[in-house]
Amino acid sequence: MGKLGVKERNLEGHMVVNFDKRMDMAVVNTYFQKREEHRVTYKSGGRRTQVDYILCRIGNLKEISDCNMVVGESIARQHRMVVCRMTLMVCKKKRSRIEIEKKTKCRKLKKEEYCEEFRQNVRQALGGQVVLPGDWETTAEVIRVTGIKVLCVSSGRRKEDKETWWWNEEVQDSIQRKRLAKKKWGMDRTEENRQEYKELQCRVKREVSKAKQKAYDELYTRLDTREGQKNLYRLARQRD
Numbered sequence: 001m002g003k004l005g006v007k008e009r010n011l012e013g014h015m016v017v018n019f020d021k022r023m024d025m026a027v028v029n030t031y032f033q034k035r036e037e038h039r040v041t042y043k044s045g046g047r048r049t050q051v052d053y054i055l056c057r058i059g060n061l062k063e064i065s066d067c068n069m070v071v072g073e074s075i076a077r078q079h080r081m082v083v084c085r086m087t088l089m090v091c092k093k094k095r096s097r098i099e100i101e102k103k104t105k106c107r108k109l110k111k112e113e114y115c116e117e118f119r120q121n122v123r124q125a126l127g128g129q130v131v132l133p134g135d136w137e138t139t140a141e142v143i144r145v146t147g148i149k150v151l152c153v154s155s156g157r158r159k160e161d162k163e164t165w166w167w168n169e170e171v172q173d174s175i176q177r178k179r180l181a182k183k184k185w186g187m188d189r190t191e192e193n194r195q196e197y198k199e200l201q202c203r204v205k206r207e208v209s210k211a212k213q214k215a216y217d218e219l220y221t222r223l224d225t226r227e228g229q230k231n232l233y234r235l236a237r238q239r240d
Contacts, residue, residue: 002030006039006050020055028054028067028084038069044078054084063087103154104147114151121146166215174204 005027009017020027029039029050041052054067063086070081108114125142178200185193222228 005030025055026058026061032067041080052082105151108151118150166212171207171211174207178204
């Protein structure tokens with residue numbers, strides 16, 4: 001409790017102070033030097049005293065810049081409004097990336113070169129056997145390790161709000177050429193490289209727009225059929 005209170009402390013005042021001690025709090029009203037008229041919270045007839053308080057943690061007292069009474073405004077009869085001004089420092093939290101489980105890129109097995117390389121590495125790891133051994137745990141571990149070695153694993157970071165199900169090979173090829181052109185322009189900032197990057201950028205936008213339109217047209221055509229209901233439920237689950 002500060003030294004700038006009003007008059008003497010009575011029994012109720014001692015109860016407030018004891019509560020503050022137990023809870024490690026401070027009586028904000030008593031820390032700011034004001035005229036007595038701006039410290040009085042209760043005024044009735046000839047009685048003028050301080051019975052309304054603002055409490056805060058001791059550690060937060062440095063954030064409070066002022067505490068005053070609003071003269072002329074009353075919340076209840078004979079009581080004045082107590083106003084406290086605080087300055088809070090809001091620290092922006094660093095957004096953490098959403099980590100997901102790293103998985104083997106099994107989709108690469110759709111390509112024949114990866115499939116053949118994976119098959120040869122598994123056979124080599126099993127000692128050239130064509131028939132799998134009876135110990136499934138050993139076989140599963142060999143397949144798992146070989147898959148990580150040949151097919152690699154995902155990064156474990158999820159890209160949110162990015163729909164790429166409509167991508168095709170032409171779009172991916174154009175985007176790759178655009179990235180190479182941007183890298184080339186970053187290393188050698190000539191007007192020729194800049195123009196090449198701008199042209200590829202416009203071409204990618206056109207191809208993306210065409211690929212989206214084509215994919216959505218095919219999707220709408222499928223949704224009109226009975227078999228297309230499954231696609232509708234799949235889209236609803238993804239959107240949810």
